[in-house]
Amino acid sequence: MEALLNSDYMKPMPYLLEGLLYTLLITFVGLFFGFVIGAIMGFGRLSKNKLIYGLSSIYVEIIRGTPLLAQILFIYFGLSQLLDINMHKLVAAILAIALNAGAYIAEIVRGAVHSVDKGQMEAGRSIGLTKTQTMRYIIWPQAFKRMIPPLGNQFVISLKDTSLFSAIAVGEMVYQAKTYYATTFTPFETLSMVCLLYLVITIPTSLYLRRIERRLDV
Template sequence: MNLDFSVLNGYIPYVMKGTAITLLFTLVSALFGFIWGTILSLFKISNIGPLRWFATVYTSIFRGTPLLLQLLLIYYAIPQLFQYDISPLMAAGLAFGLNSAAYLSETIRAGIQSVDRGQHEAAMSLGIPYKTMMISIILPQAVKNILPALVNECISLLKESSLVSVIGVEDLMRRANVVGADTFKYFEPLVFVAVIYYVLVLILSTVARVLERRLRRSD
C-alpha cells in the first residue's frame, strides 16, 4: 500500500502546535457565539418589533449561506471596504462566532422558553429587574436544559475549524497540508491529524457527560 508513517518523524511537534491554535480558535468562537447568540435570543423574545425583526433576518442570512462563503467574505471584504488588514485568525474567529450565534440563538431561545413561566411571574411580582432575572434566574436554568445542544455546537465548531486553513491559519489541517507538501505524502499526515481531531472530540464529549451528570445530581 506504500504507506510510510516514518515521514512524520521531525514533523510531529510542528503538527501538534496546531492543536493549541485549533483549541484556542474553537474556545474563542464558541464563547463569542454563545454571548452573541444569547443576545439574539433575547431579541427574539422581546416585545420590541425591530429587535425581533433584526434577529430573525440575521439568523436567516447566516443559516442560509455556507460557512466557507461567510469566512471568505469577512476575510477579503473587510480590507477592501474598511481598509483594515484583518488577520486570518481574527477573520476566522469572527466568521465562526457570527455563524455559531445564529444557530445558538434558536437553541437558547428554546431553552429560555422551556423554563417554567411561573418563575418569570414570581420574579416580576417580587420586583426583580428584568436583567437580573434573566442573568441570575432564567439563563442558568436554560443553559442547564440545553447543555447537550451546546456541547454539540462546540464539537461542530471544533471539526469545522479545519475550514480556516483555506485562509492561511496555521491550524491542524494547514500544518498537515504543509507536511504533505514537504514530503509528497499526504495520507499519513492527514491520518495523524484525523486521530488528533477524534481524540479532542472524545475528550470534549467525556467532559460534557461528566458535567451533565453533576448537573442532574444537583436537581
C-alpha cells in the same frame, strides 16, 4: 519505539501540534465572543419589540442559511475590501467562528429560555421581582443549566469547522498538514494523524458532556 518515533506517522507531529494550538485558540476565543453574540441575539429573538426581534432574526437566518466557508471568504476578502483594511487572517478566523457560532448559540439560548415553565416568571413577579430580576435570578440559571449540553456540542462543531480556515492559509492543523505532505508526499500518514488529534479532543469532550448531561438530568 525508535522505529515508531521515526515513522512517517510521527514526523509531522511537531507541525500538527503547532497547528493544534491555532485550532484551540480560534475555537476558544471565537466561542467566547460567539456566546456573547448568541446571548444577545437569543434574547433579541425573545423580545416583543418588532425591530429588535426582526434584526436578531435576520442575523440568525442569514448566518444559518449560508455555508461557513462562504462566510470565511466574505469576511477575509470581501469585508477587507469593503472596509479598505488589511485584515489579519487570525482575526478573520476568530470573527468567522464567533459570528457563525453566535447564530446557533442564539437558538440554543432562545430554546432554553422557552423551555423554562412560564409559571416561573409569574412566580417571580408575584414576590415583587421585576421582569429583568426574574429573568436574571430565576429563569436564566435554569435555562443555562439546560444550555450546557448543546453548548458543548457547539464547541465540538466549531472545533472541527476550524479546518475550513486552511482556505485562507490560517496555520491550523489541516493547513499545517497540507503544507507538510506537499513536500514529503505522505498524505495518508499525515492526515491520519490529523484525524487522530481531532478524535483525541472530540471523543473525551463528547463523553464528558454525556456525563454532565446525566448529572444535571437535562
